[in-house]
Amino acid sequence: MENRRRLWLKQIGLGIAGIGLANVKSYASPVMSEDFFDNLENHNNLIFLRSNENPYGPSPLARKAFVDNANISNRYNWDVATQLISDLAKRDSVKEENILLGAGSTEILDLVAKFVSLDKGNYVIADPSYDYWTVTLDNFGLTKNKVLLTTDKKINLQAMLEVVNQDTKLVYICNPNNPTGTICEREALVEFVTKISQNTIVLIDEAYLDFTKQQSLSNIVNDHNNIIITKTFSKMYGLAGARIGYAIANKTIIDNLDNLQSNTNNSVSVLSKLAAIASLKDDKFVSNCYLLNENVRQYTINELKKLNCECISSNTNFIYFSLAKYNKDYFKQLENNNIQGGRIYEEQGKWTRITVGKMSEMKKFIKAIQ
Ligand SMILES: Cc1ncc(COP(=O)(O)O)c(C=O)c1O
Structure with missing residues (x-):
């Protein structure tokens, strides 16, 4: 028994090494022993430069929201989602009906993949780009059309346009692109989207747009049939472990995605949503x-x-x-x-x-x- 417990502690220690738990200690049950927490600390002094997390975050306001609201974790508290959606709608200049919350933008990417896969065909993605999530598209039988970047490592919108055909169900643009850090000019992107979104879903992943001065494409989602934008609190807002992201799209698309999400807007914990609400206030x-x-x-x-x-x-x-x-x-x-x-x-x-x-x-x- 003791061995199994040690193994478990070792595993979670490895998994979440580096997380500062000072605040948690004072809230924990007295039956937890000190060695439980010791195992959670970063004994190896690892430096995490692999997953593009914010090394400074979460924001002090988000940390306070976690701690202050821990005691309401016993309730489902559906209203918190409504509040966050309303705040996001203001921030992104859209209506509440244009937003769907997910457990990280990964959940949203997954929903899009499932939605698109209801109908077979192909999808188009730059190479290299952020493609971990596309395994769902592959497993559902869509064909992957990879389009090489330009020599200066930018997404080649023209070349993408050329491979789009009547069977293309989805075009994914990571803007700025992961792993290259390059960005598409906004005007070129709007032009691209306008050309193909009539028949094909265009998914714009704005996970890193907060690190730029470029305006989101959120304000054009209601002008086109098929644009989906994904955003996350994992990067600039420092909430990667809290798992919170969202989609912005026209109402029809949001309704289609939410049909595939069993607990609409509530796969994210109340605490994470409250932390996101607080983060949005911390300019x-x-x-x-x-x-x-x-x-x-x-x-x-x-x-x-x-x-x-x-x-x-x-x-x-x-x-x-x-x-x-x-x-x-x-x-x-x-x-x-x-x-x-x-x-x-x-x-x-x-x-x-x-x-x-x-x-x-x-x-x-x-x-x-x-
Ligand atoms: C471009 C891009 N999109 C989406 C994600 C997924 O982020 P999350 O699920 O934490 O929102 C990442 C994570 O690294 C990413 O780099």
Whole structure:
């Protein structure tokens, strides 16, 4: 029994290492022993530069919302979803009926995949792009049409347009693109969407748009039949573990997606929704994170260039760079220094991605690979 408990503690320790639990301790049941919490802390001093999380977040207001509202977790509290949807509708200049909440934008991407797969055909996606979620499309039998990026690692809208045909059910645009950090010009994107959304769903993933000054495409969802925008609180708002994201689309599409979601708008916990509501009020936190990210990103790019690593100009909280001229074993250097980094996305040119952490973390990262 004791062995099983130890194994379990080890597993969750590995899974959530690094999470600061100071506040939780004071709320916990007295029967929890100290070693329970010790196992949750980041004993290995790992540096997380792999998943594009916000190293500073959640915002102080979101943290307060979690702690202040822990005692109402016994209630379903459906009204909280209504409040959050109303706040989001104001922020994104749409109506409440244009929004659907999900457990991270991943749940929304999944719903879109299921919806699109009701009808067979193909889908179009840039390569490389954020494609973990497309496994659902593949499993439901849709054909994947990958479209290479331009040589400067931008999404090639023209080439995508050329492969769209009458069987294309979905075109996915990650803007800015993960892993490359490049962005499509808004006007070009609007033109693209206008051309194809008559017959094909266009899914615009704006997970990283908060790191740019570009305006969301949310204001055009009601002008076109088939546009879906996904957004998340996981990146700029620092709520990756709280799992909260949402879709913006016209009412018909939202209704179709919500038919596939058994607990409409309520797969996200009340606490996460309250934290999201609080985060939306913390403009200061967002602008601080924005500036810190820009500053640390620039430092990192400058240092990577000194190491002969070509870098793609980034519009996000990560950097896409080439290891082609880097002469050490990059991944070994990371491992030796307890740094979780990315992987190779394109063999040709050995392109990899690193998340922009705090300045202190990026200094350790640069030192590790020097
Ligand atoms: C482009 C993009 N979209 C969506 C997601 C999913 O994020 P979440 O489910 O945490 O909202 C990620 C996560 O890394 C991402 O990079």
